[in-house]
Amino acid sequence: MENTKDYDVIIIGGGATGAGTARDCAMRGLRTILIERLDFTAGATGRNHGLLHSGARYAHTDPESAVECIKENIILKRIARHCIEETGGLFVSLPEDGLDYHAAFIEDCRKAGISAEELDPTEALRIEPSVNPAIIGAVKVPDGSIDPFRLTTANVMAARMNGADIMTYQEVVGFLREGTRITGVRLRSHRDGQEREIRGKVTINAAGIWGHHLARLAGVDINMYPAKGSLLIFGHRINNMVLNRCRKPGDADILVPGDTICVIGTTSTRIPYDQIDNMEVTPAEVDLLLREGTRLSPAMAWTRILRAYAGVRPLVADDSDPSGRSISRGIVCLDHTKRDGLDGFITITGGKLMTYRLMAQEATDLACRKLGVDRKCETAQVPLPGSDNTDDDRRRRAHIIELSTEQKAAEERHGSLTGRIASNDDAEDALVCECEQVSVGEVNFAIEELHVHNLVNLRRRTRMGMGTCQGELCACRAAGLLERHEKCARRTLNDLASFLDERWHGMYPVCWGETLVEIQFTSWLYEGVCGLDTDTASPIGEQPLH
Amino acid sequence: MKFDTIIIGGGLSGLASGIECARAGQRTAIISAGQSALHFWSGSFELLGQAGGETVITDPLSHIRQLDADHPYRVIGADRLRALLGRVPGLLADAGLKVSGSLDANHLRLTPLGFMKPAWLTLSDYIALDADAPMPWKKVALVNIYSYLDFYPRFLAAGLAKKGVKCHMGTVNIPQLDILRRSTTEMRATNMSRFLTNEAVDDLAFKINEVAAGCDAVIMPAILGIFSDEPVERLRRAVKCPVWFIPTTPASVPGVRCQLSLRDLFIRLGGEFLPGDTVKRGEITDGRLRRIFTVNLGDMPLEADNFVISTGSFFGHGLIADMEHIYEPALGLDLNVSKGRTAWYDKDFYAPQPYMTFGVVTDEDFHPSFHGRTVGNLYATGALLAGFNALKEGSGAGITLATALHAASRITGV
Amino acid sequence: MTLQQQNISDNNFESCIKCTICTVYCPVTAVNPDYPGPKQAGPDGERYRLKKPFFYDEALKYCLNCKRCEVACPNDVRIGDIIQAARIKYAKSRPSLRDTMLANTDFVGTMASTFAPLVNFTLGLHPVKYLMDTTMGIDRHRTFPKYSSTRFESWYRRKAARTQSLYSRQTAYFHGCYVNYNFPQLGQDFVRVFNAIGIGVRLLAREKCCGVAKIANRCINEATRDAELNLRSIREAVDNGLDVLLTSSTCCFTIRDEYPHLLHLDNADVREHIALATRTLYRLIDEGEVRLVFRKDFHKRVAYHVPCHMEKLGWGIYSTSLLKMIPGLEFVHLNPHCCGIAGTYGFKKEYYDYSQGIGRPLFDQILESKVDSVATDCETCKWQIEMSTGVPVENPISLIAQALDVEATMKANGVSIPPVAD
Numbered sequence A: 001m002e003n004t005k006d007y008d009v010i011i012i013g014g015g016a017t018g019a020g021t022a023r024d025c026a027m028r029g030l031r032t033i034l035i036e037r038l039d040f041t042a043g044a045t046g047r048n049h050g051l052l053h054s055g056a057r058y059a060h061t062d063p064e065s066a067v068e069c070i071k072e073n074i075i076l077k078r079i080a081r082h083c084i085e086e087t088g089g090l091f092v093s094l095p096e097d098g099l100d101y102h103a104a105f106i107e108d109c110r111k112a113g114i115s116a117e118e119l120d121p122t123e124a125l126r127i128e129p130s131v132n133p134a135i136i137g138a139v140k141v142p143d144g145s146i147d148p149f150r151l152t153t154a155n156v157m158a159a160r161m162n163g164a165d166i167m168t169y170q171e172v173v174g175f176l177r178e179g180t181r182i183t184g185v186r187l188r189s190h191r192d193g194q195e196r197e198i199r200g201k202v203t204i205n206a207a208g209i210w211g212h213h214l215a216r217l218a219g220v221d222i223n224m225y226p227a228k229g230s231l232l233i234f235g236h237r238i239n240n241m242v243l244n245r246c247r248k249p250g251d252a253d254i255l256v257p258g259d260t261i262c263v264i265g266t267t268s269t270r271i272p273y274d275q276i277d278n279m280e281v282t283p284a285e286v287d288l289l290l291r292e293g294t295r296l297s298p299a300m301a302w303t304r305i306l307r308a309y310a311g312v313r314p315l316v317a318d319d320s321d322p323s324g325r326s327i328s329r330g331i332v333c334l335d336h337t338k339r340d341g342l343d344g345f346i347t348i349t350g351g352k353l354m355t356y357r358l359m360a361q362e363a364t365d366l367a368c369r370k371l372g373v374d375r376k377c378e379t380a381q382v383p384l385p386g387s388d389n390t391d392d393d394r395r396r397r398a399h400i401i402e403l404s405t406e407q408k409a410a411e412e413r414h415g416s417l418t419g420r421i422a423s424n425d426d427a428e429d430a431l432v433c434e435c436e437q438v439s440v441g442e443v444n445f446a447i448e449e450l451h452v453h454n455l456v457n458l459r460r461r462t463r464m465g466m467g468t469c470q471g472e473l474c475a476c477r478a479a480g481l482l483e484r485h486e487k488c489a490r491r492t493l494n495d496l497a498s499f500l501d502e503r504w505h506g507m508y509p510v511c512w513g514e515t516l517v518e519i520q521f522t523s524w525l526y527e528g529v530c531g532l533d534t535d536t537a538s539p540i541g542e543q544p545l546h
Numbered sequence B: 001m002k003f004d005t006i007i008i009g010g011g012l013s014g015l016a017s018g019i020e021c022a023r024a025g026q027r028t029a030i031i032s033a034g035q036s037a038l039h040f041w042s043g044s045f046e047l048l049g050q051a052g053g054e055t056v057i058t059d060p061l062s063h064i065r066q067l068d069a070d071h072p073y074r075v076i077g078a079d080r081l082r083a084l085l086g087r088v089p090g091l092l093a094d095a096g097l098k099v100s101g102s103l104d105a106n107h108l109r110l111t112p113l114g115f116m117k118p119a120w121l122t123l124s125d126y127i128a129l130d131a132d133a134p135m136p137w138k139k140v141a142l143v144n145i146y147s148y149l150d151f152y153p154r155f156l157a158a159g160l161a162k163k164g165v166k167c168h169m170g171t172v173n174i175p176q177l178d179i180l181r182r183s184t185t186e187m188r189a190t191n192m193s194r195f196l197t198n199e200a201v202d203d204l205a206f207k208i209n210e211v212a213a214g215c216d217a218v219i220m221p222a223i224l225g226i227f228s229d230e231p232v233e234r235l236r237r238a239v240k241c242p243v244w245f246i247p248t249t250p251a252s253v254p255g256v257r258c259q260l261s262l263r264d265l266f267i268r269l270g271g272e273f274l275p276g277d278t279v280k281r282g283e284i285t286d287g288r289l290r291r292i293f294t295v296n297l298g299d300m301p302l303e304a305d306n307f308v309i310s311t312g313s314f315f316g317h318g319l320i321a322d323m324e325h326i327y328e329p330a331l332g333l334d335l336n337v338s339k340g341r342t343a344w345y346d347k348d349f350y351a352p353q354p355y356m357t358f359g360v361v362t363d364e365d366f367h368p369s370f371h372g373r374t375v376g377n378l379y380a381t382g383a384l385l386a387g388f389n390a391l392k393e394g395s396g397a398g399i400t401l402a403t404a405l406h407a408a409s410r411i412t413g414v
Numbered sequence C: 001m002t003l004q005q006q007n008i009s010d011n012n013f014e015s016c017i018k019c020t021i022c023t024v025y026c027p028v029t030a031v032n033p034d035y036p037g038p039k040q041a042g043p044d045g046e047r048y049r050l051k052k053p054f055f056y057d058e059a060l061k062y063c064l065n066c067k068r069c070e071v072a073c074p075n076d077v078r079i080g081d082i083i084q085a086a087r088i089k090y091a092k093s094r095p096s097l098r099d100t101m102l103a104n105t106d107f108v109g110t111m112a113s114t115f116a117p118l119v120n121f122t123l124g125l126h127p128v129k130y131l132m133d134t135t136m137g138i139d140r141h142r143t144f145p146k147y148s149s150t151r152f153e154s155w156y157r158r159k160a161a162r163t164q165s166l167y168s169r170q171t172a173y174f175h176g177c178y179v180n181y182n183f184p185q186l187g188q189d190f191v192r193v194f195n196a197i198g199i200g201v202r203l204l205a206r207e208k209c210c211g212v213a214k215i216a217n218r219c220i221n222e223a224t225r226d227a228e229l230n231l232r233s234i235r236e237a238v239d240n241g242l243d244v245l246l247t248s249s250t251c252c253f254t255i256r257d258e259y260p261h262l263l264h265l266d267n268a269d270v271r272e273h274i275a276l277a278t279r280t281l282y283r284l285i286d287e288g289e290v291r292l293v294f295r296k297d298f299h300k301r302v303a304y305h306v307p308c309h310m311e312k313l314g315w316g317i318y319s320t321s322l323l324k325m326i327p328g329l330e331f332v333h334l335n336p337h338c339c340g341i342a343g344t345y346g347f348k349k350e351y352y353d354y355s356q357g358i359g360r361p362l363f364d365q366i367l368e369s370k371v372d373s374v375a376t377d378c379e380t381c382k383w384q385i386e387m388s389t390g391v392p393v394e395n396p397i398s399l400i401a402q403a404l405d406v407e408a409t410m411k412a413n414g415v416s417i418p419p420v421a422d
Helices: A016-027 A063-079 A100-112 A121-127 A148-161 A208-218 A283-296 A298-302 A336-340 A353-371 A393-400 A405-420 A440-449 A455-462 A475-486 A489-510 A513-529 B012-023 B060-066 B072-076 B078-085 B088-094 B153-162 B175-181 B189-195 B199-211 B230-238 B253-268 B396-412 C010-015 C021-025 C037-051 C058-062 C068-072 C079-090 C097-103 C105-114 C116-124 C126-136 C152-164 C176-182 C184-196 C212-216 C220-239 C249-262 C277-286 C308-313 C316-325 C349-369 C379-389 C396-403 C406-412
Strands: A006-012 A032-035 A089-093 A117-119 A137-141 A144-146 A165-167 A170-178 A181-189 A195-205 A224-234 A242-245 A254-258 A261-265 A305-316 A331-335 A345-350 A431-433 B002-008 B028-032 B107-110 B116-119 B121-123 B139-145 B166-172 B217-221 B243-246 B272-275 B279-285 B288-294 B302-309 B378-380 C169-174 C199-203 C244-246 C274-276 C300-304 C329-333 C373-375
Touching: A006 A016, A006 A181, A006 A353, A016 A032, A016 A148, A016 A345, A016 A353, A032 A148, A032 A195, A063 A100, A063 A144, A063 A353, A089 A100, A089 A121, A100 A137, A117 A121, A121 A137, A144 A254, A148 A165, A148 A353, A148 A455, A170 A195, A170 A208, A195 A208, A195 A353, A208 A224, A208 A305, A208 A345, A224 A283, A242 A283, A261 A283, A283 A298, A283 A305, A283 A489, A305 A345, A305 A489, A305 A513, A331 A336, A331 A353, A336 A345, A345 A353, A405 A440, A405 C037, A431 A440, A431 A475, A440 A455, A440 A475, A455 A475, A455 A489, A475 A489, A475 B153, A489 A513, A489 B153, B002 B012, B012 B028, B012 B088, B012 B253, B012 B302, B012 B396, B028 B302, B060 B072, B060 B078, B072 B078, B072 B396, B078 B396, B088 B121, B107 B153, B139 B153, B139 B199, B153 B166, B166 B199, B175 B189, B175 B199, B189 B253, B189 C021, B199 B230, B230 B243, B253 B272, B302 B396, B378 B396, C010 C037, C010 C079, C021 C037, C021 C068, C037 C058, C037 C079, C058 C079, C068 C079, C068 C308, C079 C212, C079 C249, C097 C105, C097 C126, C097 C212, C105 C116, C105 C176, C116 C126, C152 C176, C152 C184, C152 C199, C169 C184, C169 C220, C176 C184, C176 C379, C184 C199, C184 C277, C184 C396, C184 C406, C212 C220, C212 C249, C220 C244, C220 C249, C244 C249, C244 C277, C249 C274, C249 C308, C274 C277, C277 C316, C277 C396, C300 C316, C300 C349, C300 C396, C308 C316, C316 C329, C316 C396, C349 C379, C373 C396
Parallel strands: A006 A032, A006 A195, A032 A165, A089 A242, A195 A345, B002 B028, B002 B302, B028 B272, B139 B166, B139 B217, B217 B243, B302 B378, C169 C199, C169 C244, C244 C274, C300 C329, C300 C373
Antiparallel strands: A089 A137, A117 A137, A170 A181, A181 A195, A224 A261, A224 A305, A242 A254, A254 A261, A331 A345, B107 B116, B279 B288, B288 B302
């Protein structure tokens, strides 16, 4: 199957940056295609805190990033309302932190234009009762939470609505070149192993840490060092405001409330490049996260941990340092014509989830220059699909009139897109995932409109299987619905088997207490009652090719 | 309060030994901390489905020699196992549960996802296929209830297609279930079964007949007969071809039926069933358990000549894991577990999981030990025992029942 | 010391492993599709309410607070408490006049017993029932408990108080609203039985309604005030070396468990001294301290109904064991099942049909059992069963009093103080 379309831009990488770049390019009228090796958000985008930084965390150590963050913070609150919860954040000082950093911190925030209100510890405890009562100082900042899955999906939808093509489960295995110019990519499908070629005038490498390998495939060197960060998800919200330690950024010093859960993180360890597809949280990391986390909020000592996960931050070597040892700060947008004499190739990396839109803008600006297109970037003004109501009518209505719990939950997840979720009769309102309140209508909506081919995709689009039971009750129901679309029982059963294995991978690092009870119960049901076993569980989809 | 025998745990194992003790005229009590894993029962009991890497069909008892020497089956021995387990169909019949199956050969049950698994005893309305014979049907109707999500006709059809059975899929609806549909969650098998009585069953049968025309059999989710056989019999009378049930994911109708039937039999035999109570400690002196204290009964202990502990594995809270240790919470019995939490699990979900084999240390008569000393008037049974992986072996119910009946026979001398 | 202990979060709500067993045993789910069921209303809903209070679902009001979900839960999740606590914390509407009236059992009781004959007559009138139905939402089919013209407290002061201090052993008695205003006979039976075994009965310094109705109707401030007063009186009695006994399983459960769980009142210092009369009586017999002698001419076929809160307390075995000691009593076992009244719930017009639907399987069992009477430890179960089956319902203590050979029992326990007259 040959895609003969001639694209202006090929974007590699379905994280927030790639999706954001696809949206920007498409909005500027470029013929755009977004290519993702696995699923959207399968990399670092889906494996972080989901923190909507105010910039305060960087105010002391990296003022430039702090300014970028607060600017993007304000933009995202405008364009991505349905992905964001304006929880507010606290930076708290514990006795062992002292108050020196605290004083400098407030000053640095003000300099960066971040509102930072000093609170009396008693007042801080009143507005956020989960915080360690031992605190000696607190500062309130406009931190919040952002759902990276929703954000990326919304960018993908916006790109598609503006004419972009989207391909998932297609891995770039080579580049097409004419002389010193990259003219396209060679893809291999993760579904059927077939290869195909796509042609485009400019190719943008937005593949995060995997961009290191891609650049090498293209014949250029960008040194990236993978830094692993581990996090723990708790079963419910302990806190309703983001909690930070007011000290030099370190391990396990941020607790973010996100949707129904909360997340403590992170650790930070450099890992060998060949390990980037084998993320695993070690017992030592779990211990560290809990030891430090309980200082921030003691409730972590008695709250059920649902799972552990780890992501990889790409640390990019600074081009200005010939030794290659210093790491560049902030966004890195490389024009490989200038840098390496390779035409038609751009790398966008560094940065953070918060600045994904700005990264997309820089990469698109560069692509436009190369293509001789003169169109202004509008991504900071135009709301994303889901946040595109001119007033807050729908959301306000959700709070006032008596919606059912799952309708409220869907409203929170899909914003103004909720209207597309079929709710014509009781059968469509029935819940597939009871923990996260995902209805049959929402599952069907995700399958039909949000590029869902397997249960992991469905989980990322809807939160199905992300709740307390980690899929015990809903995985088979969702598989039943998915099979109606995929029409292959064997493949869906394989998918179901590997979905449970995927859930287990996040559970075994924290496998004690109720988490162990839950997984024993899940095993009895699926292996015992249902007879699912190793023979059926040949993994599909999420495994990288090499 | 004094009893002849007290059983800690009200699941399949506890009920089986409780029934046998009460039947022998003993004053017996069962303390049950919440409902049991029996609620997720498939409708089939397994004896031994896998041994030595092979699927076991003929003469499962002869395969126990392939198991480890400290496996409960090896400890009991094939002959005694045959004698003990031979009593099970009768025991179930006394409780009003009709089963088919034999100790000489496994049959195959059809799982909710369309797989065939070896089984020993299967409830009379559930599918039990002869492993060697051709399939009994050429064409079956897979009938689901409108908007019900815990039945998977397409997976079943794929499984049956492999055996050459054609499947016709249909969905039926009767207005009596609309009341449940109004809730987004309560369209559950157990809830439906409460509404499917009397005329509702006739209406359902009428709809099923429409869908199943020309089929040899109807296969449908197990949504009838939670409290009695009557609705099932009524349906079978009204549907024009044989009807078979597929168990559903939790909670299962046959599971609740089995639990309640066994509990009622125990009470009919004079047993005291204490629901919703948890044993918090016991007094063990000179190798004997003297008395136990529970959460509800507070400072009024329960005494008995003999005790049986059948509290299950982690699910039943027979074992509890914290971040560093695993312990037996009721009596603090000695355990056979690996040290350190990384040794509790395998990273592959489908690999044999070490934690599944954890349990209490016992002697060859299933007396557990406490601080290294055997407790002579206490027996451990069922999933609380160490040394087997019921899931991988397909041996859960067999071990549960065999050890329970062993304990009861030692206590009663019957 | 590990970094994570066993889960000790409020109500254990996150111990829920989504097994759905609670939904099998919820009596409301079976009759009312608007109730989300214990799993959704309890632990599932709680995660969402913690996220944003706007996820609170008003349908939680359909919960009976029977706690059968908690008895069934294999993971010790306090599902009923989660639901009641959420109603208290999040419900927006204020209790109506009707609910406030139903909740104030002791105030209404005081008024009603003062004018008992008139009230009983009036409450029985069809026009009045019609009026209460249409204007207040109290279902017209409901039979009101009769109010007694003599309160138990007055009877006690006039007839019993004088001799109680003569007994070498003493106990305190929390009689509750029902004994005081509606059915003093049960209190009198309690005094007679305990006197016969040589135990004097004292009332608490002051006693208010236990609060079960106020909690159910979300009159939380009033409930807390009453509960604090009750706990003060109970502490005083316990400090004087007395245990506090009750003849109502619901009052007993409320004071022991709902005070700490729902009103957040710490009763740990006295909780073990608060018990049901049948438990204490059983203990005394079991430990050989007292002996009951029964009459030869007592014959009754009796079925025991475990009230929901009794099932939760786990003390049904004491009541049934005592009943089984009575030689002339033919004991019939009933499968545990909620009767559907749940205190004031069944009085409300909007719940009447649910209430009767919930109790139906129990009523059928009772009618099939052909018993002379039903024994139970809860007064509201009594109203419901009597109204719905016509079979008389009696407290086990009353049955013991009927069957007791008082003279022989006094003799067996070395009691010579003359028994209290009617």
